Every structure is written in C-alpha cells, then in structure tokens.
Amino acid sequence: MIATELVLSQLPLVIRRRVKWGECDPAGVVYTVTFSEYVISAAELFYGALFETTPQRAKREQGFGTPSRALSFDFQRSLRPDDEFDMTVTVADIRERTYVLEITGRTLQGEVIFVAKLTPVCVARDERRSIEIPDAFRQALQRYRDGCESPAGGAKS
Numbered sequence: 001m002i003a004t005e006l007v008l009s010q011l012p013l014v015i016r017r018r019v020k021w022g023e024c025d026p027a028g029v030v031y032t033v034t035f036s037e038y039v040i041s042a043a044e045l046f047y048g049a050l051f052e053t054t055p056q057r058a059k060r061e062q063g064f065g066t067p068s069r070a071l072s073f074d075f076q077r078s079l080r081p082d083d084e085f086d087m088t089v090t091v092a093d094i095r096e097r098t099y100v101l102e103i104t105g106r107t108l109q110g111e112v113i114f115v116a117k118l119t120p121v122c123v124a125r126d127e128r129r130s131i132e133i134p135d136a137f138r139q140a141l142q143r144y145r146d147g148c149e150s151p152a153g154g155a156k157s
Contacts, residue, residue: 066120
C-alpha cells in the first residue's frame with residue numbers, strides 16, 4: 001500500500017488506512033484526537049460516494065452543511081505507526097434533522113479497534129440554522145442503509 005487512505009468498497013464503504021508516524025505520540029501510539037480525524041475523513045469519503053462527486057461540492061450544490069452534533073468512541077485496541085486498518089461506514093439512524101454514522105475500525109485480521117458514532121446535523125449552509133434532512137440526501141442515506149442491510153450489500157458492521 002503506497003497511499004495512506006484507500007477506498008476498498010462502496011457498499012458498505014470500506015476505507016483502508018495506514019497510520020503515519022506523525023499521528024502518534026512519543027510512545028508510538030496514535031493520539032486520541034487523530035481517531036476523530038480518521039472518522040471525519042471516512043464521513044467525507046462517504047458523502048463523496050453517496051453523491052458521486054466531491055463531498056463539499058455535493059452539499060454546496062444542495063444548499064446544506066453537516067457540522068457535527070455529537071461524536072463518541074468505544075476503543076478496543078491501540079494503533080502504532082505503519083499499522084493498517086479498515087474502517088466500515090454504516091448508517092445507524094436517520095432522524096428529522098440529524099443522522100448517525102457508525103464507523104467501525106478493524107485490524108486486517110478483523111479485530112475491532114474502535115467503534116465511533118458520528119451524529120451530523122443538517123444546516124442551511126448560508127444561515128447556519130438546523131434544517132430537516134433534504135429529501136434527496138434522506139433518500140440517499142436510506143438507499144445506502146438498505147443496501148448495507150441486504151444480503152447482497154454485504155455484512156453490517
């Protein structure tokens with residue numbers, strides 16, 4: 001692997017990452033804050049996959065933004081420089097103005113490293129006020145969720 005981030009599959013979206021030395025503390029363990037960067041990067045790749053364009057362009061064209069309302073982690077293992085791991089993105093919930101993405105990080109052997117829950121809120125881009133999830137986006141989230149839950153769409157994380 002030459003890249004430090006690579007999309008392995010679209011449904012479910014699976015991203016392979018390699019830990020860079022600069023993402024670790026002096027003891028050689030990934031900084032806690034770096035995990036949030038991994039999760040936000042996975043979410044951005046998710047939006048790009050949903051809209052088949054760059055994520056910010058898609059949201060700008062549809063007139064909404066997705067700042068984070070909540071982010072939680074359950075850590076199971078640590079990571080060190082040059083470790084490779086996969087992140088799988090699923091849609092855990094779709095609400096009125098928010099939705100929940102679950103990002104599960106696993107070793108290449110399938111052991112869980114972390115489970116993160118990211119809850120973005122949809123906002124009117126120019127006004128920065130919360131809005132209902134736009135219909136096209138809600139439909140795309142539901143299609144993705146349904147595809148991940150179907151036997152042909154792959155196993156749910």
